[in-house]
Amino acid sequence: MLSLHEASSKQSDKSKPNLPPGVFGLRALPYVSKLAKDPIGFFQLMHERFGKTALFGIRQIPFHIISQPEDVRRVLQENSQNYHKGIFYRELGRILGKGLLNSEGEFWKKQRKLIQPSFHRQRISEFVEIMAEETNKTLLNWKGQSNLEISKEMMRLTFAIVGKTLFRTEVESYASRIEASLKVALEITTKRITRLFPMPFSWPTPENRKLRKALKDMHSVVEELIAERKKNPSNDLISMLLEVKDEETGETMSETQVRDEAITLLLAGHETTANALSWAFYLLSQHPDVWEKVRNEAVNVLGDRTPGLEDIQKLAFTRKVVDETLRMYPPAWVIERTAMGDDVVGGYDLPRGTNVSICIFNIHRDPEFWEKPNEFDPDRFDEDRSADRPKYAYIPFGGGPRICIGNIFALTEATLVIALIAKAYKFELVPKHPVVMEPLVTLRPKHGIRFNIVST
Ligand code: HEM
Known part of the structure; x- marks a missing residue:
């Protein structure tokens, strides 16, 4: 599985995965406070700064944000068996x-x-x-x-x-x-x-x-x-x-x-x-x-x-x-998944263990x-x-x-x-x-x- 540190928006080395542009590690901290205060605004900001496919990472957890209908189709339909419910559901699981x-x-x-x-x-x-x-x-x-x-x-x-x-x-x-x-x-x-x-x-x-x-x-x-x-x-x-x-x-x-x-x-x-x-x-x-x-x-x-x-x-x-x-x-307003195996979505690599966020509100x-x-x-x-x-x-x-x-x-x-x-x-x-x-x-x-x- 990829570590976040390997992720880069400018991939030159062919052996490295081709990840979408985005922000992670310490650079992601200002975005974390935006996410906590205004989650929809956070997704809009990611879209404005990095485009319709963006990577965001905190605490070594990568989030791949997708907004193109074809990419959503890939995750929810075509390759749906590769994606399990995301991290929100661990908490909800106590009730459900x-x-x-x-x-x-x-x-x-x-x-x-x-x-x-x-x-x-x-x-x-x-x-x-x-x-x-x-x-x-x-x-x-x-x-x-x-x-x-x-x-x-x-x-x-x-x-x-x-x-x-x-x-x-x-x-x-x-x-x-x-x-x-x-x-x-x-x-x-x-x-x-x-x-x-x-x-x-x-x-x-x-x-x-x-x-x-x-x-x-x-x-x-x-x-x-x-x-x-x-x-x-x-x-x-x-x-x-x-x-x-x-x-x-x-x-x-x-x-x-x-x-x-x-x-x-x-x-x-x-x-x-x-x-x-x-x-x-x-x-x-x-x-x-x-x-x-x-x-x-x-x-x-x-x-x-x-x-x-x-x-x-x-x-x-x-x-x-x-x-x-x-x-x-x-x-x-948002759907979350976690990738069980490697995939390619919208031309970018989506490695196993990545969380996928689909912000329905923005789409x-x-x-x-x-x-x-x-x-x-x-x-x-x-x-x-x-x-x-x-x-x-x-x-x-x-x-x-x-x-x-x-x-x-x-x-x-x-x-x-x-x-x-x-x-x-x-x-x-x-x-x-x-x-x-x-x-x-x-x-x-x-x-x-x-x-x-x-x-x-
Ligand atoms: C306007 C009302 C509703 C909205 C917007 C809505 C939205 C959704 C969405 C987006 C999902 C998919 C979640 C995901 O893929 O992660 C879902 C799943 C589900 N919904 Fe609804 N829902 C609504 C009403 C209902 C009602 C009335 C029921 C039952 C009486 C219901 C029962 C379920 C169940 C059991 C699932 C899980 C299905 C599965 O995974 O097989 N929902 N809903």
């Missing part, structure tokens, strides 16, 4: 165990095959009812309220939706217990990920003890629930995971594995969609004409009926609003692929305007075999929630409320987003 987001190789492949059918269109159509029911409950709660913090509201709503699809109504109390411990675990893990030198987890610091307790509580609630579902199967995702059998071997999932998958789906399935919805309402509040179009479409398509999956396909303009929001504010705002990239323009997703765009220039759900398993679930949910809310209300941003991006594990609004509700 060996769940789908965090597993690798043959084990991941087997799990993906077992879980995939739970996300087929036909299953999603069963979940639409839950999505609509939970959104309507939220709308009722908002009656008479002003100064609403939308990201909290959306977190609550998307958690209720994914919680119900996993656990169904009779076990609502379990969901609220998991929500509390998951929140603590996620907050501490996020802090650990963003610290340059996190305390070893084995040290009995107050924070580590709090994290241990949250993980234990979360595991015991989900395990209780699994035991209950084994006795009384329902039509929820947990029961599906318990029943599902490998076609070839007839093998079922162990209870610990069902637990890890359930926690993974709960986590991956609510925070990302909540952020997407919060940013969508922010953008809509800044573009009242677009809000009006969304509202009119919702009134025409949905009327006062309970919506079904076939209605979602007719909400074509709202769907473009979702797509454009995911372009401008991709909730999973989605690259003027080479997006006209006026900082402008909100849902119609850019019209077929005739999208035809020439490389597939890997738009990757809100990642790509290749590890593409988000919940992408149709999320797109259906976001389209429906926006339509139902826009039909009932209009929001105005609370004057002077600062709307600032906070790119942590997901891209959140740092101070939340506050709206006054105006009934339509």
Whole structure:
């Protein structure tokens, strides 16, 4: 494996690897503080200084930053088996165990095959009812309220939706217990990920003890629930995971594995969609004409009926609003991988052990692929305007075999929630409320987003 000291932007010796231009060792220190304070700004700076492929190295750990769609395709699709989940996932692994987001190789492949059918269109159509029911409950709660913090509201709503699809109504109390411990675990893990030198987890610091307790509580609630579902199967995702059998071997999932998958789906399935919805309402509040179009479409398509999956396909303009929001504010704003073997990407050597960073945020705002990239323009997703765009220039759900398993679930949910809310209300941003991006594990609004509700 290469050491960082071997890396050079001006390679003359043929025996030395051809690495991209970049910065490492002591020279990287000023960039480290930029990375800690403003991670998106860091990726933009690397792009400006060194181009679309750049090398960055701290503490002997090389990061190869790629932004060209063809290079992204190489890593996520063509040679995906060479790339495992990156260093962030080591921390997240404490919460996710060996769940789908965090597993690798043959084990991941087997799990993906077992879980995939739970996300087929036909299953999603069963979940639409839950999505609509939970959104309507939220709308009722908002009656008479002003100064609403939308990201909290959306977190609550998307958690209720994914919680119900996993656990169904009779076990609502379990969901609220998991929500509390998951929140603590996620907050501490996020802090650990963003610290340059996190305390070893084995040290009995107050924070580590709090994290241990949250993980234990979360595991015991989900395990209780699994035991209950084994006795009384329902039509929820947990029961599906318990029943599902490998076609070839007839093998079922162990209870610990069902637990890890359930926690993974709960986590991956609510925070990302909540952020997407919060940013969508922010953008809509800044573009009242677009809000009006969304509202009119919702009134025409949905009327006062309970919506079904076939209605979602007719909400074509709202769907473009979702797509454009995911372009401008991709909730999973960066993808990380580690190379298991040597590779060549974009003409540069990418040696084994290198970390690969794919900054989705920057790719989605690259003027080479997006006209006026900082402008909100849902119609850019019209077929005739999208035809020439490389597939890997738009990757809100990642790509290749590890593409988000919940992408149709999320797109259906976001389209429906926006339509139902826009039909009932209009929001105005609370004057002077600062709307600032906070790119942590997901891209959140740092101070939340506050709206006054105006009934339509
Ligand atoms: C707008 C909402 C969402 C966004 C932007 C999003 C984004 C992503 C991305 C980018 C990945 C790939 C990560 C990587 O390659 O490192 C991913 C994977 C995943 N997502 Fe989502 N996601 C969303 C919603 C959901 C939902 C609703 C669920 C489940 C109910 C879900 C479950 C998962 C799982 C289990 C994986 C891992 C798949 C695998 O590795 O096989 N996501 N998501």
